Amino acid sequence: MPQNGTVCSSEVRIGHSLNEAESQHVASRRVMVQQCLQQHNISSSVDEVPIIAVLGSGGGERAMIGLLGSLSQLSEEKLLDCIMYLSGVSGSTCCMAAVYKESDWSIRMETVKQNIIQRLGSGKVSHSVQYNKLKKMCERDNVSVTNIWAACFVSSVVKEIEDHLLTECRDQHTNDPYPIYTVIDKHCKHNTLYKDTWFEITPDECGYSLTGAFVDSKCLGSQFVKGAKTEEHPEIDMLYLQGLCGSALADGDKIRKWISHKLQHFFKLSEEKMPTKEPKMKEGHQVLCTLLELNHHFLSGEDHRNHITKMNELLKGSSFILTCIMKFCQWDWGTTYNFLYKMKVDEVHPSILKSKTRQYEDAGLLVNSPYFSVLRKERNVDLIISLDFSDGDPFETVDKAAQICKDLQIPFPTVEHHGTHEEPKDFYVFNDNPNAPTVIHIPFFNAGNCKGEVNMWKNRYQTFQSAYNDKMISDLLEKAGLNITNTKKKLLREIEEVIKKKKEHS
Known part of the structure; x- marks a missing residue:
């Protein structure tokens, strides 16, 4: 795999084996796991060392802080070094992004935790900083609601704009568990193509976990045709990744209203600060407000003909900024160029291969825990520790995982629980x-x-x-x-x- 700072590979990798970088990480960490277990009077050869994966579920800031507290206490109890993989969805990925920002974070867990707590308690991202970040995001291809969500909401929760890149942490975490971020392919979920649904993102590769189709993480977002890169685009940053992973924090209507309010505030702010330099901003604000009203009336089943007429009038002589605004009207999440476009891959559903772009979203919309990234047979995971920060039914994630595994004929233990839901x-x-x-489940x-x-x-x-x-x-x-x-x-x-x-x- 290419090292930090190099151009990404121009080829798509079809296969189920682990990439070289992950294989090397696992091999070297086996020795650390063995030494950690010896401290607890548990002996094993290097080959017998268990592969243990910790899963962090979704759950907004509750999940972020819950996973942080869990990792901190695992460190205190001298257990963190026996963990091989750390995988998360939604809110847990915000914790992962924060700790993996620090090189070899697990050997100085207390300091890292205190820095994160201080930022969450007293940090703040101003509206102007959020606006500038969103404006920069809009210069990229495939702008979607995820960009707004990341720049506005996620930054407000994590109290910072994280511009660093996922691949920048390559070779900086030899003493840490291997990280796996998990999202799902939106259209595969809707079409119940569950084998193709699970999409993992690591510092080295991104791709479909169960299908076995991957690309260098530097290339996520670049254009591919028939397995070869045709146009390179900038790598996504960690703020966007958190927005991608954490887009299920509320029902769609609540998110829509929140984003609508935030965008209107941004355009009003830009008018006040730049009344002469940006003559199209006022026009842009009018288009945006009309667009949001049109969207609301349409989804509510109300008469929206007057708004269509008004929109057509405003769009005469459309400028670049108006074009950017219109991209938001579809309310699409996580639109990304498809690296499998026009390829021939037997295990991948044909509908995916025909699509120039794909939409990735919060895995919590299907299963609120990243079981299927660590259930890849090639990872040989022996023990899963599920830290479940979900609300509602405390067994929903493990029950759903068991059912989907049964449907896909993936080995999984029988799930029976006699504790009350309350x-x-x-x-x-x-x-x-x-x-x-073995699966350990901790509500x-x-x-x-x-x-x-x-x-x-x-x-x-x-x-x-x-x-x-x-x-x-x-x-x-x-x-x-x-x-x-x-x-x-x-x-x-x-x-x-x-x-x-x-x-x-x-």
Whole structure:
């Protein structure tokens, strides 16, 4: 794989094997995992070292802070170094983006955590900075609602504009778990093409996890025809990636109204600051307001003919900025050039290969946890630790994963749980399938860390709400930490069981 700073490969890779960079990372980290387990009096050869993956679910800022607290406590308990993979969707990817911004973050976890907490508590991104970021994003091809969502909402939650690139962390995390960000292909989800739905993004490669079609991560967004790059476009940055992964924080109507309000504010701001330099801004604001009203009336089933007439009048002599505005009217998420365009790949559905662009969105819209990235057979994961920060049914993610695995004939343990939905336990183990990894499921708010107050804690931390204050962040970190402390002995016991099974089958 090309190193940081080089031009991306011009070829698409079809195959299920791991890329070279990931294979090397796993091989070198096996020694670190072995040493970590020895500290807990668990012995194994390097070959018998279990491949352990931690999954962070979605859940907005609750998931971001929950995963941060979990990783911090895993470090405190001397367990973080036994983790091979860290994978997330939606809100958890905001935590991942924050920690992987720091090289070798896991060996200085406390400092990294405190820096993130300080930023979340006191940081702020001004409207003008958000506006300038969005304006820069609009210069790219394939502008979609994701650009607005990332520049406006995500930056407000994480309290910074993250311009650094995913591939900039190559070779900077030899002491950390290997990161996997997960999204889904929107049209594959709607067409129930579940094998083609799961799309993973790592520092080295991006692609369809179960299909086995990948491209260098530097090339995500570049144009390809028949497997060869035809036009190179700038690599996406981490702010956009978080917007891509975290676009399911609320129902569509609520997001639409929020974005509408934000965009109107931006155009009013630009008129006040640049009344003479940008003569088309006022016109742009009028078009935008009319467009948003038209969209709202259309979706509500109301008469929108007057708005169409007004829009046609405003668009006479359309300028560049008006063209940019019109791109938002489709409300498409994650529009990206398709690197599989016009290829012939037997395992990929023909509808994907015929499409010049694809739309990627929050995996939480299907399953709110990244099971299918770590269930790639080639990753040989032995143990999955599911940290579930979802709201609602505490077993929904693992139940859905089990059902889809059954439909796709992917080995997965039988999922049976007898804890109540109102007061779930803090530790569930599913391990009856010898051909599947053991799955440990830990609901965030449970009888162990909330002691009869689960519903109170759920109600306090909604998925879609304003940024948390210092007290809320502190309390949430504590609850996340308790889930690790309270289950440490059980975690170690299951790790020992996994090693025992590996020895029996070696």
